Amino acid sequence: MDMKPSESIKKVCFVLPTFNEADNIRSTIESIFLEKKHVNKATFFILIVDDNSPDGTQQIVKDLMGQYQNLKMITGEKKGLGEAYKRGFDYALSELDADIIFQMDSDGQHDSKLIPHFLSVFEQGFDLIIGSRFVEGGSTPEFSLRRKILSKVGNLLVRYVGGVSQIKDCTSGYRCIRASFLKRDSIKSLSARGYSFQSSLVCELTSQGAKTKEIPITFTRRISGESKLSWEDQVEFIMNIPRLGFRNYQDFIRYAIVGVSGVFVNLGIYYILTRFFGISQIVSPIISIECAVLSNFILNNFWTFKGRNLQESFISKLFKFHSIAALSGATNYGVFIMLISIFTINDLVANLFGILLGAILNYLINSNWTWRKFD
Incomplete structure (x- = not known):
């Protein structure tokens, strides 16, 4: 040559x-x-x-x-x-x-x-x-x-x-x-x-x-x-x-910060409902999870992805966000089960991998669909 x-x-x-x-x-x-x-x-x-x-x-x-x-x-x-x-x-x-x-x-x-x-x-x-x-x-x-x-x-x-x-x-x-x-x-x-x-x-x-x-x-x-x-x-x-x-991504950093804040919202609401209002441990997680999802959505809409997809209604984006949260949760669980049952990977490592994959999937879909840059 x-x-x-x-x-x-x-x-x-x-x-x-x-x-x-x-x-x-x-x-x-x-x-x-x-x-x-x-x-x-x-x-x-x-x-x-x-x-x-x-x-x-x-x-x-x-x-x-x-x-x-x-x-x-x-x-x-x-x-x-x-x-x-x-x-x-x-x-x-x-x-x-x-x-x-x-x-x-x-x-x-x-x-x-x-x-x-x-x-x-x-x-x-x-x-x-x-x-x-x-x-x-x-x-x-x-x-x-x-x-x-x-x-x-x-x-x-x-x-x-x-x-x-x-x-x-x-x-x-x-x-x-x-x-x-x-x-x-x-x-x-x-x-x-x-x-x-x-x-x-x-x-x-x-x-x-x-x-x-x-x-x-x-x-x-x-x-x-x-x-x-x-x-x-x-x-x-x-x-x-x-x-x-x-x-590489300022949006991803903000999205991760919002995700961490959602954990504290979830735990805080759960603690208040069970310790101060006497609501059962069966019902409280449902309410606390929904509060965390709403908190995450509001912060992402007005901070993480501020200025994106302004044409779509607040309610429409909220519905999409909920749907994606369910999908990422199912992905987290599915990856976890696959890794521990098929590949016999340590359960903590498998759970970490599932959480990470679910979170990234959540970010990618929301970034490119719920708050897409272009219509």
Whole structure:
């Protein structure tokens, strides 16, 4: 592949975080360097960021460094995928002066033969090229039903809360990035330390104006070993979703504040009805929930979405709001039951995920229907 003079590539750095990848790392490194013959006007570097693997990964890399001059390695404590990538980006920018940085898994699940295609797309002026499993032509044939559902739901949350609905695969680990975008302080200060760093990075790059393109990939089975995705990573991913909303949507922040106020209205009315008026614990929740819904509606109508959909009547919007509240509640319950019964996920994590999904669904429908911007 020939690069145009205006887009000539001097240095391409592949950043590969590793932890216990002794069975996979040699073939991954060799397959990447093998693709250099298909790319002109480019120098390939591979940077291994190893989290002190106890299985001999580092020794294998050191042996290969004698064969490949542009193979580098840095080591450090195991603090999560995101922290490893940030260390790798910093080294690639400061020590290697990279023009393009690739993110790739070190376990062989990303097809190195696509590297020339990534670079040809970069040549067209794109700043972020994502190897996507969810665009036409992409696939995840080795995913279990459980992983497919969780991956789809996770991407849906990131896309619409993070303001990147145009991107189909926000959690893919196969990416090509214009290095200048990674020099910005907002990238260096991303708080996500684990797997959720991937989605945070996509949201931040697009908010900084990165021109993005997705190309289809097939996500294959690991050559050897087990996935490094832990329960801690999954919890962090869920907790990171609201942060993505806070970074991108003022309306979402106000909507969340109103939602929290509704909790206090609900509890306060319930307490007053049961403690001061002696109303039964069966009837009181119905009244307190309705008061919370009305409170939320009024605050959203006159604060969160002030000035939106002024043509529609107050009563009509109130009816829509009630309907959506019922739908989001049913979604919350349905997701909770599915996660604990089918996927045997911890009940507290499942409930949190259901609440989060229900709340986001509530926001999205109300924002785009009850208080739509345009009629």
